[in-house]
Amino acid sequence: MESQSEPRWILGLQIASVSMIWVFVLSISAWILHLLRLSRRLHDVPSASVGISIVAIPVFLLGAAVLTYVFVGLRRGREAPDESTLEPEEK
Amino acid sequence: MTSVNDKGVSAGGLEFEDQDLLRSIEDSGVGFRVVSTLLCLVILTAWVIFGRQILRGLGVTGLNQPVAWGFYIVNFVFFIGISHAGTLISAILRLSQAEWRRPITRMAEVITVVVLAIGAFHPVLDLGRPDRALNIFTAGRLQSPLLWDVSSISAYFMASTVYLYIPMIPDIALLRDRGVRPRWLYQFLAWGWQGTPRQQAVLERAVGILMVLVIPIAISVHTVISYIFAMTLQPGWHSTIFGPYFVVGAIFSGIAALMMVMIVLRRIFHLERYLKQVHFDYLSRLLLIMSLLWFYFTFSEYLTAFFGNEPSEMRVFYYKVTGPYAPFFWSMVVANFLIPAILLSFRRTRTIPGIFIASTSVVIGMWLERLNIVVPSLANPRLALPTGYYIPSLVEWVMFAGGIATFMLGFVIFARFFPLISVWEIQEGRKLSIAETTERLEGYLPDPVPSAATPPMTEGG
Numbered sequence A: 001m002e003s004q005s006e007p008r009w010i011l012g013l014q015i016a017s018v019s020m021i022w023v024f025v026l027s028i029s030a031w032i033l034h035l036l037r038l039s040r041r042l043h044d045v046p047s048a049s050v051g052i053s054i055v056a057i058p059v060f061l062l063g064a065a066v067l068t069y070v071f072v073g074l075r076r077g078r079e080a081p082d083e084s085t086l087e088p089e090e091k
Numbered sequence B: 001m002t003s004v005n006d007k008g009v010s011a012g013g014l015e016f017e018d019q020d021l022l023r024s025i026e027d028s029g030v031g032f033r034v035v036s037t038l039l040c041l042v043i044l045t046a047w048v049i050f051g052r053q054i055l056r057g058l059g060v061t062g063l064n065q066p067v068a069w070g071f072y073i074v075n076f077v078f079f080i081g082i083s084h085a086g087t088l089i090s091a092i093l094r095l096s097q098a099e100w101r102r103p104i105t106r107m108a109e110v111i112t113v114v115v116l117a118i119g120a121f122h123p124v125l126d127l128g129r130p131d132r133a134l135n136i137f138t139a140g141r142l143q144s145p146l147l148w149d150v151s152s153i154s155a156y157f158m159a160s161t162v163y164l165y166i167p168m169i170p171d172i173a174l175l176r177d178r179g180v181r182p183r184w185l186y187q188f189l190a191w192g193w194q195g196t197p198r199q200q201a202v203l204e205r206a207v208g209i210l211m212v213l214v215i216p217i218a219i220s221v222h223t224v225i226s227y228i229f230a231m232t233l234q235p236g237w238h239s240t241i242f243g244p245y246f247v248v249g250a251i252f253s254g255i256a257a258l259m260m261v262m263i264v265l266r267r268i269f270h271l272e273r274y275l276k277q278v279h280f281d282y283l284s285r286l287l288l289i290m291s292l293l294w295f296y297f298t299f300s301e302y303l304t305a306f307f308g309n310e311p312s313e314m315r316v317f318y319y320k321v322t323g324p325y326a327p328f329f330w331s332m333v334v335a336n337f338l339i340p341a342i343l344l345s346f347r348r349t350r351t352i353p354g355i356f357i358a359s360t361s362v363v364i365g366m367w368l369e370r371l372n373i374v375v376p377s378l379a380n381p382r383l384a385l386p387t388g389y390y391i392p393s394l395v396e397w398v399m400f401a402g403g404i405a406t407f408m409l410g411f412v413i414f415a416r417f418f419p420l421i422s423v424w425e426i427q428e429g430r431k432l433s434i435a436e437t438t439e440r441l442e443g444y445l446p447d448p449v450p451s452a453a454t455p456p457m458t459e460g461g
Helices: A008-042 A047-076 B019-026 B029-056 B071-085 B087-095 B105-125 B130-139 B145-177 B183-190 B197-230 B242-268 B277-308 B311-321 B326-345 B352-379 B394-417 B423-444
Strands: none
Touching (some): A008 A047, A008 B145, B019 B423, B071 B105, B071 B145, B071 B197, B071 B242, B071 B394, B087 B242, B105 B130, B105 B145, B105 B242, B105 B394, B197 B352, B242 B277, B277 B311, B277 B352, B311 B352, B326 B352
């Protein structure tokens, strides 16, 4: 199958890209938490602002989780390689 | 390998029924290079002008005191509004199982991702010192609705990108299996898709989660954008209905932009077989409803201000209705209400050219609406200052052209590498949707009369 003969570096790139999503999501969550701590320290935020800001964190986490679920699910959902279609060096 | 997977996509055959959908990818031709070069030149000019603005400061623009927000913020709100075309409309159509959505959703989702990126960059253009934008990472104030915008737009951008990408995987795998170049790109993006039942179940579950997730995010994004204005005490801005008013306006302009894009791409790529009159007919009915809703909100907003007769509110009111902004205000009413209402109400004018004129009119009208919201309130502040004025400079016009060129380039590049209409959804529709729709329709109908074998209930029995 086409997808089974993809080079290993492609798989590496795919894993790296999914990891990057998590780096992005965790960074943005850490940033929002940092701003929340800062605002508490400076006593300058009405509670509504905190509520609105904190809602964003689970949205980011859910987005990254869905992407990871699809990536893992598609890898696991592939058919087992058919022996008859493999190249001699792959056998 | 040539096989038809369960998603109905011919995996490797060179010829198949929906060959037209891949023509822009497999046979891009000189047109792609010419158009993208021209668009790149416009974008490059805009970047040079932006560089000059950074060096010389915002004095090169028409911004002044008290009108400190002009085209850049108008375009920010406008572009983010257009972004509601895609993910929100696509999610609603998918969720309601509207079968006519199939050739529309992909284009709608692309609009969202491209326009959102352009819109989100506009507040940076408005900064005299763009480098200071980085201060929000260390010392941003959560009290500011501008910061809520940063997080909500980022969340929407992420959700929209994922929502665009995941349903594209079967089509990317199709391109991979057809050996389209660059092959590594399609191998990388296909994520090992083979169309097995297990993979399909994963994909459908993910799309199901995302379509529910993106609707509240999309609504919250434009509500939060309205808060930039509504949370201040400026006359003309401090309104409780600004949130829903902005959401209605965003969906309104989004549908109009989507139809414009559909009509143009239908013509360029000869997609008449897929984007049929019925699709435009349904979307134009939605546009007409949104036009009426927009008029209702506008009327309600302005009537409340007028009836209250509060002096500072009235200065803004008359500035718009009879003052320097009257041409823009009344053009907005004509473009957003009169033209679409007339053209879309009658079957005779609800043709493709008529719909294109109505959509273009709405896009222009909604841009004028953003201009009418931003500038008059700043020109007539609550403080006892002389009435301000705002005349955009050439710099702002060039940046505006740069934004539109970026939007067009985004679409051209997407069309060069990916199908603008979802191939697998079209093929799935052909195979499954007639049976599914029939079953669903039967479910709506009253249950059949009980058979004669069952004795009927008698009165008093």
